[in-house]
Amino acid sequence: MKSLSPYLTLRRARLVTGCILFFYVTTHLLNHMAGLHSLGAMEQGRVWFVAFWSFPLSRFALYFSLLVHFLLALWAIYDKRRLRTIPRAELLQLLLGLAIIPLLTQHVIGTRIAESLYEVEDSYTYVLLTLYHFGPDKGLWQSVALLVAWTHGCLGLYFWLRLRPWFQAARPWLFGAALLIPVFALIGFLDGGREASRLAADPAWLRRALAAINLPSRDELATLQLLEERIYWLFGGLLALTLAAREMRSIVERHRGLVRITYPGDREVETIPGPTLLEVSQLNGIPHASVCGGRGRCSTCRVRVTLGFDDLPPPSASEQAVLGRVGAAPNVRLACQIRPTHDITIVPLLPSNASARDARPRPAHLQGREKDIAILFADLRGFTQLSEKKLPYDVVFMLNRYFAAMGQAVEEAGGHLDKFIGDGVMALFGADERSDTALACRQALAAARGMSAALEILNKTLAHDLEKPLRIGIGIHVGPAIVGEMGYAGAVGLTAIGDAVNTASRLESLTKEFNCELVISEDIVRHSGVDVSRWPVMETEIRGRRETLKVSAVTRAHDLPSVYNKATQTA
Numbered sequence: 001m002k003s004l005s006p007y008l009t010l011r012r013a014r015l016v017t018g019c020i021l022f023f024y025v026t027t028h029l030l031n032h033m034a035g036l037h038s039l040g041a042m043e044q045g046r047v048w049f050v051a052f053w054s055f056p057l058s059r060f061a062l063y064f065s066l067l068v069h070f071l072l073a074l075w076a077i078y079d080k081r082r083l084r085t086i087p088r089a090e091l092l093q094l095l096l097g098l099a100i101i102p103l104l105t106q107h108v109i110g111t112r113i114a115e116s117l118y119e120v121e122d123s124y125t126y127v128l129l130t131l132y133h134f135g136p137d138k139g140l141w142q143s144v145a146l147l148v149a150w151t152h153g154c155l156g157l158y159f160w161l162r163l164r165p166w167f168q169a170a171r172p173w174l175f176g177a178a179l180l181i182p183v184f185a186l187i188g189f190l191d192g193g194r195e196a197s198r199l200a201a202d203p204a205w206l207r208r209a210l211a212a213i214n215l216p217s218r219d220e221l222a223t224l225q226l227l228e229e230r231i232y233w234l235f236g237g238l239l240a241l242t243l244a245a246r247e248m249r250s251i252v253e254r255h256r257g258l259v260r261i262t263y264p265g266d267r268e269v270e271t272i273p274g275p276t277l278l279e280v281s282q283l284n285g286i287p288h289a290s291v292c293g294g295r296g297r298c299s300t301c302r303v304r305v306t307l308g309f310d311d312l313p314p315p316s317a318s319e320q321a322v323l324g325r326v327g328a329a330p331n332v333r334l335a336c337q338i339r340p341t342h343d344i345t346i347v348p349l350l351p352s353n354a355s356a357r358d359a360r361p362r363p364a365h366l367q368g369r370e371k372d373i374a375i376l377f378a379d380l381r382g383f384t385q386l387s388e389k390k391l392p393y394d395v396v397f398m399l400n401r402y403f404a405a406m407g408q409a410v411e412e413a414g415g416h417l418d419k420f421i422g423d424g425v426m427a428l429f430g431a432d433e434r435s436d437t438a439l440a441c442r443q444a445l446a447a448a449r450g451m452s453a454a455l456e457i458l459n460k461t462l463a464h465d466l467e468k469p470l471r472i473g474i475g476i477h478v479g480p481a482i483v484g485e486m487g488y489a490g491a492v493g494l495t496a497i498g499d500a501v502n503t504a505s506r507l508e509s510l511t512k513e514f515n516c517e518l519v520i521s522e523d524i525v526r527h528s529g530v531d532v533s534r535w536p537v538m539e540t541e542i543r544g545r546r547e548t549l550k551v552s553a554v555t556r557a558h559d560l561p562s563v564y565n566k567a568t569q570t571a
């Protein structure tokens, strides 16, 4: 049952057939909704519904999907080595899916099959008379069945779509639709039922309606009941066979000896061959990320196999596709797709609390790489003393105005605002894939000019609240740094680390020593082509560097010549 190509996988088959069945249920519910208007509207809607689903291609797609989807559910039960490792929501989806057949069999036989075999008129009048007027208990049963099928489908769609980047934004709308469609459908069904019941109070109408329906005879009913019983037996038999096959397989696997899995920290577990690595982790209480619940979609369960990699069977096409999507190294595999048959040593690559966000493909520059970037550090001078004389509310107000002004200057120059540290600012330029070093340096200088100008305006605005104007110190350097998304939980963002970052920070602190607003390294000057000949050049030692660094001390950043055109992103 392994995949034959990326386009023909069990996962894809389950998804496609599930979508077809969900579409069928949705059109069915929409038809019910017409009952909000009248029984006549329901019948009219049914004409369209039947016309669409009796078209040979759609009819084939429906029956084929029903069969394949059911067989895939049995396969899922067989394939899972330990049912208790299935996440609760997925277990619920599986159980709801299995419940659909026994819940809906009677209805399908009484309508579709009775119509095919005995030309019973499968109209809404017939359904509402039997499920509302004559047998409200059956109507309740069918309503539950429909809700079960709907919930099963919604859960399946949720598991599929939750990894999409747009899902969070669409979530309220999708949940709203998932709730409102069945509610309105049931109200429509009840309204239609009430109308049918009212009409049935007229014996002449009822006689005509029953004649038009062409109810099955006693013998025909007995045949339909027999068919129903056989379907229940067949369903139960296939389920029992699947469970028996699982049991036999685990007896065979238990005789194959044990496999040792070694986790980081020399933690070892022994397991029989058969379960996936993810199942082994879960069964042994080892936290392991699995956003998609082991369906091979999210990649969050990926592990680096440091020993025993060659003994693993090669990845399937779908596993390869997922690993390729995240640019995984050659010795990385999905824990939910490999079933170790030999000892292996692995390192999970994502923390166990990885979220759907970690499952999305990310641009290469977010995943970590070394790149030449320009780094800007800025710090408010003397703000600590100033804040001691102010009320906390005033301090927060002033700092937020300052952060907004500095942040805008950085963003307008095309930079990435990395973080605010106390009253300091760190910004990166050229961190994305397309930027070149010269452009990054010019952008950083443009940001420094903008920050200086913005501070002047801020000083004028706050003149009444300040004893003396706010002053800033800015340091800019360019060099190789490791750039990527780093952090933990909610505090994850694009940042950079490395000597170049430390140097930029050091240049910022030199502004105090040189009594100037901006200190830029000679590398910035060279790459940007900016003319700073009117300002002094100093040589300074930087911790961690063997050679001294030439820097220019610019008295006021606002006086720098413009070297960056924001509109064209050029010099």
Ligand code: FES
Residues within 6 Å of the ligand: 278, 289, 290, 291, 292, 293, 294, 295, 296, 297, 298, 299, 300, 301, 302, 334, 335, 336, 337
């Ligand atoms: S758990 Fe999602 S790919 Fe393995």
